[in-house]
Amino acid sequence: MPTIKDVAKLAGVSIATVSNTLNGGRYVSPPLRSAVLSAVRSLGYVPNGVARSLRRRHTQTLGFLVPDITNPFFSGLVKAVERAARKQGYQVLLSSSEENPELEFDLTLALASRQVDGLIAVPTGDSTEYLEHLGLPVVLLDRIGRSESLDRIGVNNAQAAQTGTEYLLAQGHRRILLLVSTLELANIRERVEGYRRALEAAHLPYHPEWVVACGREANSVEAAITAIQTHRPTALFAATNRLSLIAVRAIRHLRLAFPEEISLLGFDDFEWSTLLEPYLTTVVQPLEAMGSTALELLLARIKDNDHPPQTLLLPCELAVRQSVARA
Amino acid sequence: MPTIKDVAKLAGVSIATVSNTLNGGRYVSPPLRSAVLSAVRSLGYVPNGVARSLRRRHTQTLGFLVPDITNPFFSGLVKAVERAARKQGYQVLLSSSEENPELEFDLTLALASRQVDGLIAVPTGDSTEYLEHLGLPVVLLDRIGRSESLDRIGVNNAQAAQTGTEYLLAQGHRRILLLVSTLELANIRERVEGYRRALEAAHLPYHPEWVVACGREANSVEAAITAIQTHRPTALFAATNRLSLIAVRAIRHLRLAFPEEISLLGFDDFEWSTLLEPYLTTVVQPLEAMGSTALELLLARIKDNDHPPQTLLLPCELAVRQSVARA
């Protein structure tokens, strides 16, 4: 690979002139300018970004840590963040922790060592202390835990789940099962809380057994099946996109008429859900806004670290389609 | 952020000793060793990977260029490549070109400038000349075009499509529409060729009009609808996962009994397809093997660039499920 020296030699100028024509640092006269440019072209010179970063002391790179790149919710977030970052002249370095806290920790260190200028993180769990002492601008996205010292941007989970539940209630449903992955995630606990609040507002009892933990694996459909058989709900509220999948499998396994005998409300929207018929009615999270807002907060923090951390909760919307029938 | 100098000063040793205890370069006596380690801990020192890379002249980083991170086929590939890379001590720098050739080019340059040690690329199209002159080890994955000078690992598309078509034929179908995105992709053309060969082997005529180009956008369902109305097929063969989506929408739009009146065979397997009932019968590509083989070829090329480029074509399998009925 040619270096800036090779270009300078070929163009018959100093390396400073090469650097300046390439970076627009200071005025370079047209003749030298074009000499440099043609030398660059004929050598196929690409500036060494590693050396540049070392010298400039920043990398124009942001780290983005997600739990699972394969989940359409996160890949949608990735797209949103990348687009926003590109617009601001930043690249993003993506790391997928595969929901593994140790791997997450290692990846974070790797990102720090690569000198990313900042980090957007969707942690595997709510334990984010180590992120607070990273000595790096960090914003928490989606799974914002309870850290008060980091910028966070999330969604109003309780509100969203309450709205969803109220919709189900308005359709006449009284026996509503809430399918959750694990109560270990604050996001999920808040969704439970929203569900509870809707019930309470309607003067209906809250049955803890109606909140069924299905685990974090995509293929654990047994818990859902058992719960449906036991509690005979008329509607299912899946608190996560993966859980919509599980719900559908359970409904089919039990050969229930869908949505006539049992309704389904999902959380998180995703393109491939249109394979499902009836089309899934769902609480949709504002992916694009989440990504771009996270980026904004991070850039602001990079520019100036001396302002208090903010927490932004974005609202979700309900997309009414076909999977919820009147009870 | 503390540097190696800070650590050396605090530990009362030279920076060489810090480097050597951290990297195991040469023997360091236990007392100095532990002095260094405790200094590292108390400062929260993380080595500057940028400086390290500049000095070592490699980054232990591989670039991976995909057309769309949001497509489960590619995100599956990403997971496979990342896992394989991690096992070999490499990190991967992911770039998503959003099927945009100019963006692809820019991203590739950015990757080169970041001094990745090698690049795995799934290009947006079949024009890969610029990748050949990048001065960087490159392996082409999935969309391998016709470059003879690069290592390539793909799938036997013609064979796979032929097997799929033969299966449809064996189920008694005679009017089979092949849904494709665009004939611009060699992969797709090969799938068409496999379809043609199966027809030919069965002494059946090949109707070019039965190959319907739906475009690369996910929501262009009109072409499929029109083709179904015009040609009255008993089976659809979707040459791509997105096209399965389109096929399903078209089938529903026309209110055809599925799979009784019209069967569907997909290409590419993906978790979320289980939302579809009947379960999708599909040609499945060996994601894991594709990813790990690509990595192997790339590592071999990085280690020694003096061997002729290889092309590996992996076989696909047919997963028979429920979406194909007997005609």
Next chain:
DNA sequence: TTGAAAGCGCTAACAC
């Protein structure tokens, strides 16, 4: 067994 110092490729301060 350890330290001093050169140098990776670049940018920016300084000199002319």
Next chain:
DNA sequence: GTGTTAGCGCTTTCAA
């Protein structure tokens, strides 16, 4: 306007 040079943080050679 342009060239020379110090130095970013690290690894590694050379000296001791």
